[in-house]
Amino acid sequence: MAGILSPCPESTLTDRYQTTVPDPVRKALGLNKRDKICYTIEPNGKVWISRIDQEEQDPVLGKFLDFLAQDIEKNPQQIQAISSELVGRVQSLVSGVDVDLDAPLLDEDE
Numbered sequence: 634m635a636g637i638l639s640p641c642p643e644s645t646l647t648d649r650y651q652t653t654v655p656d657p658v659r660k661a662l663g664l665n666k667r668d669k670i671c672y673t674i675e676p677n678g679k680v681w682i683s684r685i686d687q688e689e690q691d692p693v694l695g696k697f698l699d700f701l702a703q704d705i706e707k708n709p710q711q712i713q714a715i716s717s718e719l720v721g722r723v724q725s726l727v728s729g730v731d732v733d734l735d736a737p738l739l740d741e742d743e
Contacts, residue, residue: 658682674705676714 642655654664662684664670669685705712 654682676712 642657644652644655646652654670658664662670662682664684671683671685673681673683675681
């Protein structure tokens with residue numbers, strides 16, 4: 634049936650581990666040639682793909698995330714789940730704190 638998207642678009646890895654992003658995925662993410670994409674890896678093995686907005690890239694954050702990705706790849710045995718105690722502690726520290734992530738920084742915060 635024309636016009637109906639497959640629930641799971643596929644692509645094949647080459648011998649050099651390269652692939653083409655399927656057309657439905659490119660369209661859904663609004664990707665153009667030379668755009669960058671990000672892969673988010675969940676602990677359960679699922680991988681999410683998203684488009685990186687070039688204007689919002691932070692070079693320091695990018696290098697840090699690259700470092701983390703390399704460390705995770707080299708030392709997967711070091712990955713541990715966050716304990717429920719730590720989650721509770723963090724929640725207690727931020728309870729009642731309002732944060733607007735879209736609000737511009739004040740001069741003293743930059």
